[in-house]
Amino acid sequence: MDKLIEILTDIRPDVDFANEEKLIDNAVLDSFDIVSIISVLNDEFDISIRVNELGPENFNSAGAIMKMVERLQQK
Structure with missing residues (x-):
């Protein structure tokens, strides 16, 4: 989370x-x-954020962004 905030x-x-x-x-x-x-995020966390991920539920807070990143890293 610290890396994301940075x-x-x-x-x-x-x-x-x-x-x-x-x-x-x-x-x-x-x-x-x-x-x-x-x-x-795509570069730093080696993920691919697609169009269907662009809703406010994934970007309204750092916590929401981190959850999305963690979910995408598991794919």
Whole structure:
């Protein structure tokens, strides 16, 4: 989780990823942020985030993103 928070903070240093629970619902992240996050996560965690994974349920918080990453690593 620390690695994920570091990645997210590198992309958006102005966001408190450890505590924010509505990154998508409150429009904290925009589409450009999501594209950047997906690119880095794919490389750093050796996963492939597909279009069907792009819902708010997977990107609303660092915890949700981490659960998605862990699930995709098991595939």
